[in-house]
Amino acid sequence: MKEYLKEKEGLTPLLAQEEAARCLLCLDAPCSKACPAQTDPAKFIRSIRFLNYDGAIDVIRINNPLGGICARVCPTEKYCQKGCIRAGLDRPIDIGALQRFITDYEESSSYKALEPAKEKKDRVAIIGSGPAGLTAANFLARNGYQVTIFEKHKKAGGYLTYGIPSYRLPNEVVEKEIKHTLDLGVKIVYEQEFGKDISLDSLFVEGFKAIILATGYDSPRMIPAFLNNPYVETAVDFLSRVKNCDGKVALPDNILVIGGGDVAMDVATTAKVLGVKEVTCVVREDKEHLPASKKEFSEALEENVSVITGFNVKEVHENKVTFVGSNENITLNYQADKIVLAIGQKPSELPLNIEFDKDNLPVKNYQTEIKGLFACGDITDGDKTVVSAIKKGKEAAIEVMKFLEEKQNG
Amino acid sequence: MVKNVDISLDFLGVHFENPFVLSSSPVGNCYEMCAKCLDEGWGGVVFKTIGFFIANEVSPRFDNLRKEGTSFVGFRNLEQIAEHPLEENLRAIKRLKENYPNKVIIASIMGQNEKEWEDLARLVTEAKADMIECNFSCPQMTSHAMGSDVGVNPELVKKYCQAVRRGSKLPILSKMTPNQASMIPSSLASIEGGADGIAAINTVKSIINIDVDSFVPVPSVAGKSPVSGYSGKAVKPIALRFIHEIHSCPELKDVPISGIGGIENWQDAVEFFLLGAGVLQVTTAIMQYGYRIIEDLTDGLRHYLARHNFSSLKEIIGLATKNVVPAEDLDRTFVIFPKFVSEKCVHCGRCVVSCFDGGHQALTFTEERKVVLDKKRCVGCFLCANVCPVNAIEKGEKVLKKDLGR
Ligand SMILES: Cc1cc2nc3c(=O)[nH]c(=O)nc-3n(C[C@H](O)[C@H](O)[C@H](O)COP(=O)(O)OP(=O)(O)OC[C@H]3O[C@@H](n4cnc5c(N)ncnc54)[C@H](O)[C@@H]3O)c2cc1C
Ligand SMILES: Cc1cc2nc3c(=O)[nH]c(=O)nc-3n(C[C@H](O)[C@H](O)[C@H](O)COP(=O)(O)O)c2cc1C
Ligand code: SF4
Numbered sequence: 001m002k003e004y005l006k007e008k009e010g011l012t013p014l015l016a017q018e019e020a021a022r023c024l025l026c027l028d029a030p031c032s033k034a035c036p037a038q039t040d041p042a043k044f045i046r047s048i049r050f051l052n053y054d055g056a057i058d059v060i061r062i063n064n065p066l067g068g069i070c071a072r073v074c075p076t077e078k079y080c081q082k083g084c085i086r087a088g089l090d091r092p093i094d095i096g097a098l099q100r101f102i103t104d105y106e107e108s109s110s111y112k113a114l115e116p117a118k119e120k121k122d123r124v125a126i127i128g129s130g131p132a133g134l135t136a137a138n139f140l141a142r143n144g145y146q147v148t149i150f151e152k153h154k155k156a157g158g159y160l161t162y163g164i165p166s167y168r169l170p171n172e173v174v175e176k177e178i179k180h181t182l183d184l185g186v187k188i189v190y191e192q193e194f195g196k197d198i199s200l201d202s203l204f205v206e207g208f209k210a211i212i213l214a215t216g217y218d219s220p221r222m223i224p225a226f227l228n229n230p231y232v233e234t235a236v237d238f239l240s241r242v243k244n245c246d247g248k249v250a251l252p253d254n255i256l257v258i259g260g261g262d263v264a265m266d267v268a269t270t271a272k273v274l275g276v277k278e279v280t281c282v283v284r285e286d287k288e289h290l291p292a293s294k295k296e297f298s299e300a301l302e303e304n305v306s307v308i309t310g311f312n313v314k315e316v317h318e319n320k321v322t323f324v325g326s327n328e329n330i331t332l333n334y335q336a337d338k339i340v341l342a343i344g345q346k347p348s349e350l351p352l353n354i355e356f357d358k359d360n361l362p363v364k365n366y367q368t369e370i371k372g373l374f375a376c377g378d379i380t381d382g383d384k385t386v387v388s389a390i391k392k393g394k395e396a397a398i399e400v401m402k403f404l405e406e407k408q409n410g
Numbered sequence: 411m412v413k414n415v416d417i418s419l420d421f422l423g424v425h426f427e428n429p430f431v432l433s434s435s436p437v438g439n440c441y442e443m444c445a446k447c448l449d450e451g452w453g454g455v456v457f458k459t460i461g462f463f464i465a466n467e468v469s470p471r472f473d474n475l476r477k478e479g480t481s482f483v484g485f486r487n488l489e490q491i492a493e494h495p496l497e498e499n500l501r502a503i504k505r506l507k508e509n510y511p512n513k514v515i516i517a518s519i520m521g522q523n524e525k526e527w528e529d530l531a532r533l534v535t536e537a538k539a540d541m542i543e544c545n546f547s548c549p550q551m552t553s554h555a556m557g558s559d560v561g562v563n564p565e566l567v568k569k570y571c572q573a574v575r576r577g578s579k580l581p582i583l584s585k586m587t588p589n590q591a592s593m594i595p596s597s598l599a600s601i602e603g604g605a606d607g608i609a610a611i612n613t614v615k616s617i618i619n620i621d622v623d624s625f626v627p628v629p630s631v632a633g634k635s636p637v638s639g640y641s642g643k644a645v646k647p648i649a650l651r652f653i654h655e656i657h658s659c660p661e662l663k664d665v666p667i668s669g670i671g672g673i674e675n676w677q678d679a680v681e682f683f684l685l686g687a688g689v690l691q692v693t694t695a696i697m698q699y700g701y702r703i704i705e706d707l708t709d710g711l712r713h714y715l716a717r718h719n720f721s722s723l724k725e726i727i728g729l730a731t732k733n734v735v736p737a738e739d740l741d742r743t744f745v746i747f748p749k750f751v752s753e754k755c756v757h758c759g760r761c762v763v764s765c766f767d768g769g770h771q772a773l774t775f776t777e778e779r780k781v782v783l784d785k786k787r788c789v790g791c792f793l794c795a796n797v798c799p800v801n802a803i804e805k806g807e808k809v810l811k812k813d814l815g816r
Contacts, residue, residue, distance in 0.1 A: 012800060021480075025699060043705075050675040050703060052710035054717070058411060111717070113411060 002273045002303065004247035005166050007072070007173075011094075016101040020048040022086060023093050030083030031095060036391040039064040041080050041095045048098060054111050056102045061113035061180070065138035066131055066390055068103030068177050069160060071096050072169050074387050075262075075293040107176060116185050117144035122404050125150060125208040127194045130158020131386045132377025133214035134181050135393025136400070141184040143401060148208075149186065152193035158216050160386065162240035163263070165270045166247065195351040200373060209407070210400045213361065213368070213375040214393065217345035217383050223258075223313060226341060231319040235263045235342035239270065247274055252337030256321065257281045258313065259342030265296040265305075267340050272303035280306040282323055282334065308332070347379050366396040367403070374400055415712040417723050421688045422581035422606050422666055424540050426514050428453040428708050429723060430679070433670050433691030434518035434543060434585075437701075440494065441502040445509065447701040451708060454514030455506070456691060458492045459545045460499040461520040461530060463556065465490035473628040475618045475644065484644030485694045486618045488629065488636065490551055491520050496533075504537040518585070520545040522555050524573040531577025542580050543668075544571065544605065546596070547587035547612030550638040558587035558612065564599035571603025583668055585609040586652070588645070593652050594659055607666040608656055609691065611649045613639025642694035646672030650685055654734050657686030674703065676710025683723065684730035745790040745814065749806030750781050757781075761794035761803060769793045 011019065029042030040059050047056035060067035074080075076096045084092035106113075121144040126133045129151040137147045155161050157174045182188070192198055194215065203211055220234035233241075235257075242249055247270075255276050257268045260283030271279045281300070283290060287309045290297060300307065311323035311332055319339065323332040346359045354361065354368055360381050366374045376396035377389040419429045431454040432438040432447055438455040447455060468488055475484040492499055507515045517534035519542060521527035531542055546561035560566045567584065574582055584600035586593050588611040597608050615637050619628040627635035649671025656662050669687030673679055674695040682690055695703055711723075720726055757779035765773040772787035773794065795803035 014799060014801075046702070047706050047709075050706035050710065051677050052675065052706040052713065054412075054713035055706055055709040058709075062411075111713075115411065 002167050002269075004242075004270065004273050005170065007167055007170055010104050011097050011101045013101075016048060016098060019094055019098055020045050023049065024086055025049070026085050030085060031080040031093070034083035035080045036385075036387050037064045037070065037394065038391075039067060039070065039080075039099070039387075041093075041099070044102060045093065045095070045098055048102065053102060053105055054109075057106045057111060058113045060099060060102060061106075064387075064390055065114075065135055065181055066160075066177050066386070067099055068106075068173060069131070069169065070387050070390070071099035071103055072173065073160075073164055075295065075385060077294055079387065112183070114138075114142060114180065114184060116183070117142055119144040121145045122209040122408075123148065123207055124210050124212065124400060124404075125203045125206075126212045126214055127198075128158060128214040128216055128377070129156035129178075129188055130214060130216045130377060130389060131160060132216070132379075132389040132393040132396070133158070133212065134178060135390045136212050136214065136376060136397040137186045137393075138181040138184060139394055139397035140400065141181070141186045143397075145401070145404070147186045149188040150192040150194060150198055151188055151190050152196075154190055156188050156190075158218070159236075162243065163236055163266075165239060165266050165273075166243055167270075167273060168266075171243070195349075199351065200370070204372070209404055210372050210374060212366075212396055212400060213350070213373065213379060214377040214389075214396075215347065215350065215379055216389075217347055217359070217378040219346055219348040220341070221344045221346055223341065223343065225313065225316045226339070229316065229318065229339070231336070232339045232341060235259065235267045235340055236345060238267055238340050239263075242270055242274070249274070251276050254278045254337045255280075255340060256334055256336035256338070257340045257342055258321075259283065259344070260285055260307070260309065261291040261342065261344070262293055262296045263344075264342035265292045265300045267342050268305040268307075269296075269300045269303050271340075272300075272305055278306070279304075280308060280334065280336075282311050282321075282332070283307060283309045284312050286310045286326065345378075345383055366392070366399045372403070374403075412709075412712040412716045415715045416721070417708060417711050417715070419688060419723050421668070422541060422583070424514055424581065426453040426689055427512060428711075429683075429689050430704060430707050431455055431514065431516065431689060431691050432696065433693045434459050434516075434545065435693040435697075436489065437693050437696045439492070441505055444502070444506050444515075447696075447704075448506075448510050448513045450701045451704040452513075452701065453689070454516060454540075456516040456518050456543055457499065457503055457506075457539075459518040459520050459548070460492045460496055460534075461522070461556075462496060462526050463491065463520070463522055463553070464495065465493050467493055468631040470629040470631070473619055474642075482642055482694070482698050484616075484618060484640050485642040485697070486616055486629075486638055486640050487613070488550055488631070488638050490548060490557075491545070500533055500537045503534060503539050507538040507540070514540045516541040516543050516583070518543040518545050519574070520548070520556055521570065521573070522553065524569060527570045527573040528577035531574040531580075535578040535580055539580065541583065542574060542578060543583040543585050543609055544574055544600075545585050545612070546570070546600075547585050548639070549587065549589055549613055549615045550636055558589050558615075561585075561587040561596055561612075562590045564595045567596050568599040568603035571600050571605045575604030581606045583607045583609045585612055585670075587612050588648050588652055588671075589615045593655055594662070597656055597659075597662055597665070601662070601665060607668060607688075608662070609668040609670060610652045610656065611645065611671045613641045614645050614648060616640035641671065642698075643672045643674060646678060646681075650681060653682060653685045653687050654731065657728060657731055658734070673707075674699075676707055676714055679707060679711060680714055680726065681730075683726050684728070685734070686728040686731055688727060743812070744808055744810050745788070745816070746792075746808045747785060747788055747790055747806045748783065748792060748794055749804045750783065751802045751804060752780075754800050754802035755781070756800055756802070758799065760797045760799065764793050764797045 376392040517539035548557035551557035584605040669682035
């Protein structure tokens with residue numbers, strides 16, 4: 001049985017050494033090619049194999065400032081482990097577990113892979129402290145830029161802090177990982193909302209030479225039929241409410257979750273872990289096209305969540321929902337004490353004179369059409385993953401540096 | 411990041427950008443191989459041993475010793491010296507030095523008589539090698555006038571070192587065989603003959619596996635196999651013992667040593683330095699994993715030096731020598747009892763089995779699978795800690811034997 005506040009144990013040194021020894025040390029390793037953030041698992045696994053743990057820390061931190069978070073939340077089956085050649089022999093190397101072993105080891109040692117830059121270059125403002133904003137800040141600070149992050153919430157981390165449940169990603173881990181970036185001299189100012197407390201003009205006037213928008217997909221999607229229904233809560237509201245009070249919430253006996261992605265699985269598993277007797281997910285897609293990752297789906301099943309696939313919402317009356325099967329002639333009536341909608345997120349309204357392309361802020365090489373305004377993370381191409389936000393944060397930082405250097409050189 | 415830790419080393423008057431070189435073997439068999447390894451970061455190479463004698467090699471020529479899931483615990487080979495013509499090898503050495511002027515190119519040579527040793531020394535000097543290594547140590551030569559049969563004969567070693575000294579002014583390393591009770595006589599003979607340093611060890615004479623169905627040792631060459639050289643991780647303890655023997659010998663204590671035998675990672679390397687070795691050489695780990703192991707060797711060494719606040723590699727050479735003492739000098743007055751860390755224990759009972767069957771019957775296992783220590787029986791041998799899979803057994807209380815009535 002899972003506990004809400006307790007993540008599973010990491011590998012012991014013996015098990016880590018054994019897992020690293022399973023690695024085939026492939027030439028031109030496919031695992032490294034498959035990591036969007038270029039965390040280079042083949043290289044750090046080899047360093048573990050040859051007992052060079054500090055070297056493994058370097059490989060992870062230089063490439064991925066949030067490596068300890070990725071170790072816990074990356075859908076590795078879709079990335080590095082998908083490429084693993086060992087999978088053809090028995091099962092892939094547990095790359096996430098090895099990455100966690102090294103970043104946990106790092107926390108217990110005094111070694112630091114990254115040091116603050118000596119020079120002081122231009123000031124850059126970043127809006128939003130999710131993985132995209134944090135990563136951009138880390139790369140800019142390492143290169144001498146003076147970075148301030150403006151965050152509308154009381155805490156940093158975006159969905160790392162307000163979304164992903166504690167049993168997968170405890171807040172202490174998020175705080176420690178963020179500290180690596182703060183130690184480079186990055187400042188975060190809290191409860192500063194872009195559009196309310198600050199604007200593009202105010203930031204430029206204050207002396208910031210470039211601005212990066214990394215505000216994510218921070219508002220939930222709605223189905224109009226559920227609007228103003230007192231039984232309904234959105235997935236991200238539910239998860240952040242639960243995480244904020246360390247799981248100490250009163251919940252009813254029966255919860256209906258609508259949606260079949262990772263967020264829906266997080267809601268369902270969280271509810272089960274917190275003692276809700278019956279949790280049912282009703283999913284529009286059929287079983288083969290379930291959007292959730294295998295890992296999250298099987299975790300939900302382990303907690304005895306019921307998952308019904310291939311049903312769409314037809315009607316809603318207070319706490320009674322009628323679903324219709326994909327072939328239209330089966331209907332399903334469900335009555336729940338509480339309904340959680342997990343049908344995805346979208347960006348919230350921003351006071352910008354830029355037309356969004358569907359829900360995405362259009363960018364070219366991370367530059368928006370406003371000079372000096374860059375964007376990265378979910379806001380540029382949607383509800384993705386932490387590691388893709390990291391990749392984009394890193395690449396956006398490089399574009400900002402190019403822009404500022406060109407400006408400097410006239 | 412540890413970019414700034416200096417791991418360069420001056421050895422026999424030659425500057426090595428890092429202390430790791432290929433040892434003489436097929437890993438440095440030709441120009442292309444050596445060029446690739448230097449590009450990947452090795453500090454230098456000892457080119458595969460060359461001579462007027464051209465080896466006619468067998469197939470297959472390798473086998474490895476396994477234990478449980480681990481391959482390459484040790485490695486056995488049937489190779490002799492270079493298979494390529496002498497002129498081709500000399501050209502390769504010359505080209506390497508031309509194209510890699512900042513790397514160290516060491517020529518390993520082996521003659522069949524004084525004249526050949528002297529001529530080879532002259533030829534490799536003309537090819538612009540930085541250093542010469544005399545191979546007195548291959549255990550599987552087809553002629554008894556060469557290899558380890560020479561290396562165990564101090565008179566021959568001295569005579570051939572003198573011949574090499576006549577042929578060249580370059581620094582000379584004499585590469586020793588571990589197939590002798592002590593390396594001191596042949597090492598002293600080398601220095602008397604004109605060598606400047608000692609390289610140790612070459613491979614250990616061995617038979618590692620026998621095919622139990624056909625009764626033929628592996629590798630089987632048409633149903634037969636000789637006694638031949640063993641290398642890799644398993645020989646590291648033997649190599650370290652000989653490095654220590656040389657470095658702690660008063661007449662040899664200032665003689666530079668190039669350490670060889672079972673080096674795979676930075677920790678192995680540091681052990682060699684701590685016992686007095688300078689430049690280190692590697693073969694088997696490269697045969698198993700490739701030249702790329704240099705990345706974690708150099709990086710791991712830098713991290714180690716930085717963690718311990720050393721500013722150069724020189725500072726650690728020989729630091730462990732004084733802690734290796736004769737058995738009669740050990741303090742035999744106390745017993746340390748094992749401490750069982752209950753949070754780590756996985757209750758497998760392996761310690762209990764080993765303590766009874768190989769120790770002193772001091773551990774019992776309760777119904778609840780808890781380990782209980784009987785201090786009256788425990789002698790503090792720590793076999794239990796050696797078999798524990800999770801390091802749950804630590805050093806505990808230290809008690810004087812007289813207080814225990816022992
Ligand atoms: C419940 C849940 C579980 C998830 N699980 C996983 C998982 O296991 N693995 C995985 O890889 N991905 C997962 N994801 C997706 C992942 O969290 C996101 O893709 C990622 O966080 C996007 O990063 P970001 O930096 O673009 O945006 P966000 O993380 O959304 O961060 C945006 C930040 O901007 C701030 N902000 C927004 N508007 C303003 C404003 N106007 N002014 C100031 N600040 C503002 C927000 O407060 C927030 O801190 C999950 C998402 C959710 C919701
Ligand atoms: C296949 C093979 C061939 C070797 N050939 C030579 C050689 O030609 N000359 C030599 O001096 N040593 C030779 N050696 C010995 C190595 O240089 C080295 O001394 C020994 O293998 C121990 O080091 P290691 O454990 O790193 O392999 C050979 C070793 C192997 C495995
Ligand atoms: S692909 Fe798999 S086997 Fe190859 S290096 Fe990566 S983890 Fe190891």
